[in-house]
Amino acid sequence: MNILIVDDQKFVREAIKADLVESTLEYDFQTFEAEDANQGMEAIVAIDGNIDLLILDLKMDNSDGMEVINFLSVHASYADIPLAVISSSDKRTLGLVSSIASSLKLNLVGVFEKPINMDFILAETARLQSQLDHKMVVKSSESVSDYDINQLLADEQVLLCFQPQVDMKSKNIIGFEVLARMHDENGYIYPDTFLPLIDKAGLNVDFTKIIVAKAFKFWAYEKALSSYTLSINVTAEDLSCDNLIDYIIRHKQAHADIKLILELTESQEVINQASVLNSIARLIINDIGISLDDFGKSYSTYERLDTIPFNEIKIDRSFVCDIDTNEQHHLIVESTIALAKKMSVSVVAEGIETESVLNILAELGCDIAQGYVYSPPIEGRYLIAWVNRYVYKDIAANVH
Amino acid sequence: MFIDISENLRHFFWHYSAERRLPLYQALVGELVNIRSQTGTIENSDQLNTLKHQLKGICRYLSLEFDAQIEVITRRQQLQCMVEHIHGQVVAIADEL
Secondary structure: OEEEEEOOOHHHHHHHHHHHHOOOOOOOOEEEEEOOHHHHHHHHHHOOOOOOEEEEEOEEOOEEHHHHHHHHHHOHHHOOOOEEEEEOOOHHHHHHHHHHHHHOOOOEEEEEEOOOOHHHHHHHHHHHHHOOOOOOOOOOOOOOOOOOOOOOOOHHHEEEEEEEEEEOOOOOEEEEEEEEEEEEOOEEEOHHHHHHHHHHOOOHHHHHHHHHHHHHHHHHHOHHHOOOEEEEEEEHHHHOOHHHHHHHHHHHHHOOOOEEEEEEEOOOHHHHOHHHHHHHHHHHHOOOEEEEEEEOOOOOHHHHHHHOOOOEEEEOHHHHOOOOOOHHHHHHHHHHHHHHHHOOOEEEEOOOOOHHHHHHHHHHOOOEEEOOOOOOOEEHHHHHHHHHHHHOOOOHHHOO | OOOOOHHHHHHHHHOOOHHHHHHHHHHHHHHHHHHHHHHOOOOOHHHHHHHHHHHHHHHHHOOOOOHHHHHOOOOHHHHHHHHHHHHHHHHHOHHHO
C-alpha cells in the first residue's frame, strides 16, 4: 500500500508513520513524504499517481493543501486517489474543505482533525476503494480575459477612496473599505456608471486586480495605516478566477502585515460552485478575512452563511438607513445582529447617515459602523489627515 | 499555563514500540527548537499565527489541551515561553525513552 504524507511538520509525519507501523490492520506499507504542496504534487507525478492513500495537511508553511486538491481535481488520472485531509484548523473550515472536495468529485476519505486515528482512516479507505467507480472529472478552463485594458483602465483613471469603519463601543477606527472611482476631465465617474461598462466588456477581474494592486501599494506606503483593516470588494465571479486568487494571495504574502478583508458582494447563485468555495478556502487559509456584504439583500444569504466561514457580515444599507422610522427594518437588523452574535461573527452596519440610526445600532449591539455619519469616502491623498483629525477627536467628538 | 505535561509525554511515547520512539522524540525536539528559533524573528501577526498553528498541531498529537491557551497568545514572548516550557519537559524525559 503506497501512502503519501504531505505535511510541513516532520514530527507529524513521523507520528503518522509510527501509527501506520502500529496499525492493527495488516498491510504492507510504503510511505512517501512531502513537506509542502509543491513537493506533494511532484511526488504524485513521480510515482505516476500510484498512491493508495494521500494524507494531506491543509495549512502548511508557504503553501496550502488546497493547491494539491486543485491539482487532483484538474488531472483526471489522479482524481481517484483516496484523499484524507488533516488539519488543526477550526471545524467550520474543515467542513468547507469537505464540501469542496466532494464538489470536485475527488475520492475523499474524509477531513480529520489532528491527531488522526490511522486505523479508522485505513479502514475507511479500504471501504471506499472497494466501491470505487471511475469518475469523469471536468477539467477547469482557463478563461482570463486577454482584452487590452490599458485604454479603459489606465492607472491614472482609477482613483481609490476609503470609507472608515468605526468600532461602536470604543469609537476607534477599525479599518477602511476601498471604494473605486474613475475620473476624466469632467470629474468623478461613479460606480453605477462605470461598473456596467466594465462588466459588459468582460473586464471585472482585471478591474479588481487594479484595485488590489493600488490598494496594497497605498497601504504599504502609508505606514500609519498598517493597524487598520483594508476591505476590498470582490464578486463571486472574481472568486471563480484562480488567476485572481493567486494574485491576491501573492500580494497578501508580500505584505503580511496588511490586514486584508475581502467583502463578497452581489447576489449570485454561483457562490456555491466548487471553484468559488475553493477560492474562499484558499483565502482563509492565507489569513485573508471574508466579509459577507449586502447581508439580507440576496435570497441566498442564509445559504451562504451556512456554507462559508465568514469573519463578518455587513448589513445592507437599505435596511440600516431608516431603522429609526421603519419598524420592519428595525426588526430585520435586530435579528441579524442577534444571529451574528450567536455565530460569533462581527456585524458591520453600512449606510449610517444620522446619529439617531447610530444610537439605535449601538443599543442593538452592532459592532462596527460605516457611513456618512462618520465620513463619506475619502480620497487617498486626504486619508492620513482625516485619520489624524479623527484620532485627536475633532470628528469623533461630534458623533456621540 | 505551566502545568506538568510529563505524563502526557510518557503516554504518547510509550504508545509506540521502542524503535519508533527515538525518531519521534528527535522529530519532536527538532520541531520545538525550530519553532522557538523562528519565534525570535517574528515580525508580524501572520508569522505569529503560523507558529501558533504549528504548535497547536504538535500539542494535539501529544494530547495536550492547549488550544485555548495558544489561541489567546498575542505576543512572541508568550509563545516563546510556552514552547520553552514544553521543550524543557520533553528533554526531561529523554532518559526514560
